[in-house]
Amino acid sequence: MRSTVGWKADRDGTRLERVALERRDLRPDDVAVRVDFCGVCHTDLHALHGHTGDGPLVPGHEFTGTVTAVGSDVTRFAVGDPVAVGNIVDSCGTCAMCRIGQENFCHEFPTLTYGGTDRHDGSTTLGGYSREYVVRDGFVYPLPDGLDPAAAAPLLCAGITVWEPMSALGVGPDTRVAVAGLGGLGHLAVKFAVALGARTTVLSRSADKADDARALGADDLVVTTDEQQTAAARDRFDVVIDTIAVPHDVGPYLRMVAMDGTLSHLGHLGPVTVDMMDLLVGRKKLASAGSGGTTTTAAMLEFCARHGITADVEVLPSSKVNEALERLGRGDVRYRFVLDMADLA
Ligand SMILES: NC(=O)c1ccc[n+]([C@@H]2O[C@H](COP(=O)([O-])OP(=O)(O)OC[C@H]3O[C@@H](n4cnc5c(N)ncnc54)[C@H](OP(=O)(O)O)[C@@H]3O)[C@@H](O)[C@H]2O)c1
Numbered sequence: 192m193r194s195t196v197g198w199k200a201d202r203d204g205t206r207l208e209r210v211a212l213e214r215r216d217l218r219p220d221d222v223a224v225r226v227d228f229c230g231v232c233h234t235d236l237h238a239l240h241g242h243t244g245d246g247p248l249v250p251g252h253e254f255t256g257t258v259t260a261v262g263s264d265v266t267r268f269a270v271g272d273p274v275a276v277g278n279i280v281d282s283c284g285t286c287a288m289c290r291i292g293q294e295n296f297c298h299e300f301p302t303l304t305y306g307g308t309d310r311h312d313g314s315t316t317l318g319g320y321s322r323e324y325v326v327r328d329g330f331v332y333p334l335p336d337g338l339d340p341a342a343a344a345p346l347l348c349a350g351i352t353v354w355e356p357m358s359a360l361g362v363g364p365d366t367r368v369a370v371a372g373l374g375g376l377g378h379l380a381v382k383f384a385v386a387l388g389a390r391t392t393v394l395s396r397s398a399d400k401a402d403d404a405r406a407l408g409a410d411d412l413v414v415t416t417d418e419q420q421t422a423a424a425r426d427r428f429d430v431v432i433d434t435i436a437v438p439h440d441v442g443p444y445l446r447m448v449a450m451d452g453t454l455s456h457l458g459h460l461g462p463v464t465v466d467m468m469d470l471l472v473g474r475k476k477l478a479s480a481g482s483g484g485t486t487t488t489a490a491m492l493e494f495c496a497r498h499g500i501t502a503d504v505e506v507l508p509s510s511k512v513n514e515a516l517e518r519l520g521r522g523d524v525r526y527r528f529v530l531d532m533a534d535l536a
Pocket residue numbers: 231232233234235237348349352371372373374375376377394395396397400434435436437439457458459460480481482519522526
């Protein structure tokens with residue numbers, strides 16, 4: 192085994208503690224990555240809140256780093272290459288979904304970067320809040336030149352999660368897009384929509400994010416706690432990208448979807464109650480999505496390189512991980528924390 196260091200949850204998920212960790216010896220198709228920067232996703236908070244103490248929890252599933260070793264069969268990467276890894280590290284490779292590059296929908300369920308079960312040795316995967324990660328080469332992406340490695344890390348979860356549905360829904364010039372929840376996912380959704388030429392609106396409970404929304408390129412911001420503003424936005428958007436991190440009523444958001452439009456519900460992934468009349472009136476669609484396939488992820492990175500898109504980040508030394516999570520929990524982030532892992536060297 193290879194030894195490294197990382198941040199592991201205590202029994203009840205209230206704090207992360209710095210501990211020694213082990214990574215597997217490289218298989219022929221493995222790449223060892225020195226993790227340089229790892230984003231802090233709201234899903235990490237959900238995982239900590241749901242942590243029962245059974246099995247180890249090391250969060251982190253959007254990171255960039257540098258290749259330090261490659262297995263004997265690896266040809267796409269060499270030592271020293273800058274790379275990026277997201278929230279999927281393996282899949283069956285043979286089902287219909289995997290064959291079309293939608294490994295995120297693998298019929299055997301993809302192996303998640305943390306809290307997943309390794310397909311070969313049955314171990315629980317440990318995430319990117321650590322100095323080293325060992326990952327199958329097919330789930331490693333070259334980091335394009337010109338993208339800042341700290342600001343690019345969040346593209347690998349927050350970015351791809353909103354990119355894939357937006358591209359599947361054909362967002363382009365003149366699509367009327369609204370992004371609900373201006374956080375990690377939301378601010379990247381705004382940047383993508385604007386770069387794709389869409390007319391872009393932010394739906395937020397926070398009126399004080401209006402200047403930020405405009406700075407990100409959005410045309411306007413609807414304050415969702417203001418009934419007059421939401422009523423005025425009735426039937427206004429072809430696509431609503433919902434990234435709200437808590438359970439919420441989808442009714443008001445469906446009523447802002449235009450005829451034949453879609454509400455893509457990507458944020459909180461529990462059950463929702465839908466009044467069918469909110470779909471019937473206007474033939475509207477309610478959809479969801481999760482992460483992205485390898486083909487789409489590579490395409491997103493190429494788009495980001497071409498358009499100079501990265502996340503707006505606050506970089507902290509990894510020793511401040513507990514502070515970052517606590518601040519994320521109370522919405523005190525503009526718009527993504529990224530941990531600098533150099534202090535684990
Ligand atoms: N589908 C997937 O594969 C996938 C992937 C990654 C993450 N997620 C999920 O997506 C959600 C967003 O993640 P994130 O990292 O972007 O989180 P985030 O940075 O915390 O942003 C979430 C946003 O939701 C809004 N929000 C938060 N609390 C709220 C409340 N009590 N009431 C109404 N709105 C509230 C806020 O926007 P405003 O202040 O603008 O209202 C906040 O900025 C999380 O639930 C995460 O688990 C899903």
